[in-house]
Amino acid sequence: MYEYIVHEDLMPTGLEGISDDQIQDHWGLYKGYVAQCNILHKELEEMRHAGKGGTPAYADRRRRFGFEYAGMTLHEYYFGNLKAGTELKGGTHFCRAVTAEFGSKKDWLEDFSNTGKTRGIGWAICYLDPATGQINNHFVQLHEDGNIPGFVPLLVMDVFEHAYMVDHKALGRPKYIEAFLRNVNWDIVEKRYSEAIHGKEFHRFAA
Ligand SMILES: [Fe+2]
Incomplete structure (x- = not known):
């Protein structure tokens, strides 16, 4: 088994x-x-x-x-997708994709951040639809309400209170989201995106 x-x-x-x-x-x-x-x-x-x-x-x-x-x-x-010290560079495929969809990197980041502030517990997920190449931000309630079959998660942010209650109190979600966005492993996000658009399956952990 x-x-x-x-x-x-x-x-x-x-x-x-x-x-x-x-x-x-x-x-x-x-x-x-x-x-x-x-x-x-x-x-x-x-x-x-x-x-x-x-x-x-x-x-x-x-x-x-x-x-x-x-x-x-x-x-x-x-x-x-958490690591200190990487940055979202303008020339990456992922950055070009979010710019094409949202107008700019800043606008996409603002929308992702607002997705994480959705009332309720769950996840903010930036998804790629590999069938169309479209990128969008989604809120998933709990763990399973709002995931879209076939979509590839590119950036995943936990917004249950347990993700930030040690560092912040119950009202600290915005501060936590700011901190999260300073610690995204953008190299992994780029890898997830690049592999998906080239028809390769991204493995979320090493085999
Ligand atoms: Fe969690």
Whole structure:
């Protein structure tokens, strides 16, 4: 049976304005999603073998599996796109794409930032539709309400309170978003974009 693992190499450290304590706290939640995926994966198989695959209890566990699975993968994209010290350069393919869609890098950044300020808990995600080449910013509620099948996540920002409560209080989301945007690994964003438009599948962690 496949086993989901915690990808330690994705853990960012030394960010500017997002403390290592904050990341450690958040990392613990990511580990919880990985653990829950393993538990549910096993439980679903056991229930099928016991002839319970068509029961309401199984359907409930399967729904929960989607929640936990999306929580796990979104955290892998999130931690994987955090790194201090890179900048969004004007000549990159990604920057040219957001400029084409939004008019300028600044306008795209403002829209992404506002996406993260959507009331409710969830994620701001800059997605590419590989079928059309169009880029857009989306808000995903919880982990699973608003993800669009086939779209490629280019930049993923967690805006649950747990992403910033160690460093800021409940009203600190705007400050956290500013800090997040100072710590984006723009090289990874460019790689995700470039691979997707060339028909290559981006792997969110090293195999
Ligand atoms: Fe989170």
